[in-house]
Amino acid sequence: MTELGPVTWPPAPITTERLVLRAPEARDRATFIELLASPDVHAYLGGPRQRDELEREVPAVPEPWPGSFVVERDGLMIGQILVRRVTEHRNEAALGKVDLGYLFLPRAWGHGYAAEACAAALDWVDACLPGEPVVLATQTANARSMRLAAKLGFTEVERFRAWGADQWLGQRPPRTPAAPHVP
Template identity: 55%
Template sequence: MSEEIIVHPVAWPPAPIKTERLELRKSEARDRVALIDLFASPEVGTYVGGSRPREELEQALPEVPGQRFGFFVVDLNGTTIGMITLDRRGPERKGHIRPEGGEHELGYMFLPQAWGRGYATEACAAALDWFADAHPGEPGGALHPDRQ
């Protein structure tokens, strides 16, 4: 049985996306420790509503975490340094661009040792390029009014 998942007209997972320094790919079992480090990091938690206890994550995270549409692991020379998600905003969430909701949202988290090197910019640009090809006609981007 194939691992490919079809959602709308977009096949998931796509082939790995390579940039000058990074690779965006589906998660694998080898990413679990780095993702636990990411979700448990107090520094990262500052920007995403708080970190989670490592013990809780070790029990809760599946052997291969992030096996869902829109979840990319960001890899630098064979090492997981972060993740990117592309999700649809449910109608119950605040801050919609259009009244009916359903917009896509880009989110990212990187380990603190990867901060300040342009990896997030490079990885997000690659994910958005993939998205633009996969979803022609969707809005290119918006900024929440409170963030301007």
């Protein structure tokens, strides 16, 4: 996965009803480590990483690379949204498209935060990269992620097997921001 192209990064923070999507900051380091070390978060992502390894590898200020949004609620990081152009994938249908990914702490599950944050990130994609289709891949066994993909308007492109599990690839049709109303 690489940069998104001619997108200014980082963008101004994106505010929703309950959340803020923003670039990573030094205060987010511990939460990044918690996300990456969580067996619950990584149950469908190949398993967690070792905390001591992460303590050594995660920089003091998490790298603010294009497409990586911290999801903040009440001043605290609760997750991450990833928006990246697919340059490598087990499924050719995804190549060259914008990919949406997300990780949320288990304590943030079940409150609609992922749907709210992903919808805001998709609106950002629509504004910055109008007409671009967006893909999302998840394990078919991940019922929460499958429901979220449907709620966000992704429809199945195909199923495939990778990383020892059945995978689902969905795509959201290209959208352009609504044109201003002219009376």
